[in-house]
Amino acid sequence: MIQFNPMSIASGTINPVQNKATPAEATESFASFLKDALDGVAAQEMNVHKVNDKFLIGEADVNDVLIAASKAELSLSLTAQVRNKVIEAYQEIMRMQM
Template sequence: MITPAGLLPNVNALQAKITPAEATETFASYLKTAIDGVAAQEQNVHKVNDQFLIGEVDENKVILAATQAELSLSLTAQVRNKVIEAYQEIMRMQI
């Protein structure tokens, strides 16, 4: 879900080729993919929990799945908070 910094494309090269509308669409697509990943992890927790209840998996897998989903949700909340802070900062700028 997260790209290591060394693998990010050159931002200056991208700015020359992408229009603002395309950049917005790309960012929206990235966010949708990330949120879909969090939702998939939540579904996985429910599935693993059900499997645990019928004795198909051990408690370690349940704890691992729950922790991964919790971390993903926490990261998503932090990204949301940073986006909101950036938006508020832009709105405070004087033109």
């Protein structure tokens, strides 16, 4: 992973600093990030169900339901877009000649 020093960016000289992460550590880090993102999408879906249940018993406003549903829809849409990009990248790698 490459990190940039903000002072170097401000002065116009960008000097990347290499982290000493092994491929296994990078893979684990990405897997952890992906799991957290998917857990967040699942949590938003569960929130929609909770708000919907509250609406049915009269404890929530229709606006709360619509906002929760919109947030969950956007998260799911983003997840689908990321999945599509990952699949495209994988297919492009598989088409490369060695």
